[in-house]
Amino acid sequence: MNTEALMIQTQAADNGIVGQAITYEKIPTQIYADAKDASKAVANEIADLIRAKQKEGKPCVLGLATGSSPKTVYAELVRMHRQEGLSFKNVISFNLDEYFPMKPDSIYSYVRFMREQLFDHVDIAKENYFLPDGDIPEALITDFVQRYENKIAQMGGIDFQLLGIGGNGHIGFNEPGSLINSRTRLMTLDHSTRAAAAMEFGGLHHVPKKAITMGVSSIMNAKRVVLLAWGERKAPMIKAAVEGPVTELVPASYLQAHPNVSFFVDERAANDLTRIKTPWLVDTIEWTNSMIKKAVTHLSFTLNKPILKLTTKDYNDNGMSDMLAAHGSAYDINIDVFNQLQHTITGWPGGKPNADDTYRPERALPAKKRVIIFSPHPDDDIISMGGTFQRLVDQGHEVHVAYQTSGNIAVADDEAFRFIDFVVDYNHRFGIESPEATKIFEEAKEFLKHKKDSEIDTPQVRYVKGLIRRGEAKATCRFVKYQDNEPTPHFLDMPFYETGTIQKKGIGEKDIKIIADLIEKIKPHQIYAAGDFADPHGTHKVCWDAIEAAIGQLKHKNFMKDCWVWLYRGAWAEWDIHEIEMAVPMSPDQVMRKRLGIFKHQSQKDGVVFQGEDSREFWQRAEERNSGTAQLYDKLGLAEYEAMEAFVRWKF
Numbered sequence: 269m270n271t272e273a274l275m276i277q278t279q280a281a282d283n284g285i286v287g288q289a290i291t292y293e294k295i296p297t298q299i300y301a302d303a304k305d306a307s308k309a310v311a312n313e314i315a316d317l318i319r320a321k322q323k324e325g326k327p328c329v330l331g332l333a334t335g336s337s338p339k340t341v342y343a344e345l346v347r348m349h350r351q352e353g354l355s356f357k358n359v360i361s362f363n364l365d366e367y368f369p370m371k372p373d374s375i376y377s378y379v380r381f382m383r384e385q386l387f388d389h390v391d392i393a394k395e396n397y398f399l400p401d402g403d404i405p406e407a408l409i410t411d412f413v414q415r416y417e418n419k420i421a422q423m424g425g426i427d428f429q430l431l432g433i434g435g436n437g438h439i440g441f442n443e444p445g446s447l448i449n450s451r452t453r454l455m456t457l458d459h460s461t462r463a464a465a466a467m468e469f470g471g472l473h474h475v476p477k478k479a480i481t482m483g484v485s486s487i488m489n490a491k492r493v494v495l496l497a498w499g500e501r502k503a504p505m506i507k508a509a510v511e512g513p514v515t516e517l518v519p520a521s522y523l524q525a526h527p528n529v530s531f532f533v534d535e536r537a538a539n540d541l542t543r544i545k546t547p548w549l550v551d552t553i554e555w556t557n558s559m560i561k562k563a564v565t566h567l568s569f570t571l572n573k574p575i576l577k578l579t580t581k582d583y584n585d586n587g588m589s590d591m592l593a594a595h596g597s598a599y600d601i602n603i604d605v606f607n608q609l610q611h612t613i614t615g616w617p618g619g620k621p622n623a624d625d626t627y628r629p630e631r632a633l634p635a636k637k638r639v640i641i642f643s644p645h646p647d648d649d650i651i652s653m654g655g656t657f658q659r660l661v662d663q664g665h666e667v668h669v670a671y672q673t674s675g676n677i678a679v680a681d682d683e684a685f686r687f688i689d690f691v692v693d694y695n696h697r698f699g700i701e702s703p704e705a706t707k708i709f710e711e712a713k714e715f716l717k718h719k720k721d722s723e724i725d726t727p728q729v730r731y732v733k734g735l736i737r738r739g740e741a742k743a744t745c746r747f748v749k750y751q752d753n754e755p756t757p758h759f760l761d762m763p764f765y766e767t768g769t770i771q772k773k774g775i776g777e778k779d780i781k782i783i784a785d786l787i788e789k790i791k792p793h794q795i796y797a798a799g800d801f802a803d804p805h806g807t808h809k810v811c812w813d814a815i816e817a818a819i820g821q822l823k824h825k826n827f828m829k830d831c832w833v834w835l836y837r838g839a840w841a842e843w844d845i846h847e848i849e850m851a852v853p854m855s856p857d858q859v860m861r862k863r864l865g866i867f868k869h870q871s872q873k874d875g876v877v878f879q880g881e882d883s884r885e886f887w888q889r890a891e892e893r894n895s896g897t898a899q900l901y902d903k904l905g906l907a908e909y910e911a912m913e914a915f916v917r918w919k920f
C-alpha cells in the first residue's frame with residue numbers, strides 16, 4: 269500500500285468508514301442502499317447543526333443547491349419541520365446559483381424551485397434566504413456578486429454547504445476549466461449542462477446560456493461540505509472526483525483538498541468506485557455466487573477473453589487467487605459461471621411449455637400465463653421490452669399492458685394543434701353536433717394560439733395530448749397482436765403525474781390503489797415493471813414505488829404466490845451483465861419489428877419535447893442498447909445474437 273492510500277485510509281476511518289484494507293478514495297464517501305436513506309442521513313446532519321446553533325443562540329448558515337439530487341433532502345427537512353418541530357428561524361441560506369437571465373417568478377427559476385421544495389413549507393424568514401439575482405442587468409453582475417460574497421462573510425461564512433455534481437463534474441455551475449480560486453461570477457454553461465437541463469425546460473433552446481454561480485473558492489471556504497449523487501449517470505464522475513487526480517477538468521475533484529467534506533451516494537452512483545466495481549482489489553471479500561459472477565465477467569471483459577479460456581494465472585494475476593482457493597479450479601469456476609449465464613438466455617419469457625424448467629428463468633406452468641406489463645409512459649413497453657412483449661403475445665399468453673401515466677407533457681404543441689384541427693374539420697365536414705367536444709377542442713385551440721413559453725397547458729390541452737399518446741399506445745397493441753391474441757391496454761392515468769409540468773406530485777394512496785386494483789383484477793402470473801431507481805423524483809421511480817406499495821398490500825393473497833415480478837430498465841442504462849437473470853434474444857427481423865412498433869409513437873419521434881442529453885431517437889437508443897447486451901454475451905463466449913432484452917427478477 270502506498271503512503272497516500274494509507275493516509276486516506278486513516279482519514280476514511282476517522283470519518284466512520286472502516287473495514288477497508290486499501291482505499292483508492294481520497295474523499296470520505298458514504299454509500300447507501302438508496303437516495304432516500306442517504307437523504308435522511310444528510311437531513312439529520314443538517315437538523316442537528318441547526319439545533320446545535322439554536323442552543324448557542326447563533327444563526328446557522330446553509331449553502332443550498334438545486335437540481336434533482338437535493339429534493340429528497342429537502343423533503344425530509346420539511347417532514348422534520350412538520351412532524352418533529354424542527355425550526356428554521358435561525359437559518360440563513362445562500363443558494364449556489366441561478367440561471368441568467370431568469371425572472372424569479374418563472375417556473376424554471378431556482379427561486380421558485382427553492383420555495384416549492386423547501387422555503388414555503390418551513391418557518392424560514394423571507395429576509396433570511398438569498399439567491400443570486402438572475403434578473404439584474406448584466407452590467408451590474410460584478411457589483412452584485414461582490415455583495416453576495418460580502419454578505420456570506422458578514423454572516424460568518426457558510427457552516428454547511430450542500431452540493432450536487434454535474435455529469436461533467438461541475439459543482440455549482442463551476443464548469444470544467446474553473447480554477448480552484450474562482451469566485452462568484454457569471455459563467456457560460458457547458459453544452460452538456462444545458463442538454464441535461466433541456467428536459468426540464470422543454471427543449472434545449474429554452475435553456476439559458478449562462479448562470480451566476482458561487483465560485484470554487486467560495487465552496488471550499490464552507491466549514492463543512494456534503495455532496496449528493498444518485499444513479500448510474502453520476503457514477504463516472506463520482507469515481508473521477510473521489511479517486512482521480514485533482515484537476516480543473518473535474519471541478520468536484522478540488523474537494524479532495526477540503527478538510528471536512530463527505531460524499532453521500534447511492535449504490536448506483538458508487539458503481540464505478542474500485543471498492544464496488546472490483547472489491548477484491550481492496551479487501552478480502554466473501555465470494556458469494558453473485559460476487560464470483562461479477563468477478564469472472566469483469567475478468568473476461570478486462571482481458572478480452574471468453575470465460576471458458578480464462579486460466580489460473582489470469583485469476584491469480586488479477587487479485588482473485590483467494591476465490592480459486594475457496595471455490596475450486598479456474599476450470600470449474602469458468603464452467604459454472606458460463607452455465608449460469610447460459611441459463612439466463614431464453615426465447616420463452618413466459619416459460620417453455622412441456623420443457624424441463626429446472627435451469628430456465630421462468631416456470632413452464634401454467635403454459636398460458638396472465639401477464640401485466642407496467643409501462644410508466646405510453647411507450648416504455650415497446651421501447652424497453654418490445655421483443656419480449658411480442659414473444660409473450662406470439663406464444664399465446666394473456667398480455668395486459670398497464671400504461672401508468674398519460675405522458676401528456678411530452679407531446680409538442682403543434683402535434684396537439686394538428687389533431688385538434690383534424691377533429692374540428694371532421695366534425696364540420698360531417699355536421700357532427702357535439703357541442704361539448706367542440707368546446708373542449710375550440711378552447712384548446714384558442715389557448716395554444718396564444719400560449720407563451722413556459723406556460724402550463726390547460727386541462728383541455730393536456731387532455732388532447734393525453735389522447736394522442738393513448739392512440740399511439742393502442743396502435744402499438746394492435747401492431748403486436750398475433751392471430752386472435754391482442755394485448756389489452758389499460759390506461760391508468762395515475763394522478764401524481766397530472767401537474768402539467770415536469771415537477772410531479774408525490775405518490776398518493778389513489779395512485780397505489782389504481783395499481784392494486786388492476787393486479788387484483790387480473791391476478792397475473794407475471795408482472796413486468798420498469799426498475800429504474802436512479803432519479804428519486806423521476807416518473808419511472810414513482811411508478812415503481814406505486815407497484816411496490818401495491819404488491820406490499822397484496823402479497824398475502826393466494827394468487828400472489830404464483831406471481832413473479834421481472835424488472836426491465838428504462839431508456840438510460842442496462843443492468844450489469846452479472847445481474848441479469850433473464851435475457852431474451854432477438855433475431856434481426858425481430859429487431860426490425862420492434863423498431864416498427866416504436867414508430868407507432870409518432871409524437872415521440874423527430875425532435876421530441878424531452879430529448880435530454882441524448883440526441884438519438886428512442887428506437888436508436890433501444891437498438892443500440894439491445895445489441896450492446898448481445899455483444900457482451902458474445903464477448904463472454906456465449907452465442908452471438910443480434911440483440912437481447914434483459915431482466916432481473918424482483919422477489920417480494
Ligand code: F6R
Binds near residue numbers: 333334364433
Ligand atoms: C444546482 C447546481 C448544480 C447541480 C448539478 C446536479 O444548484 O449547482 O451543480 O447540483 O448540476 O444536478 P442534478 O442534481 O439535477 O443532477
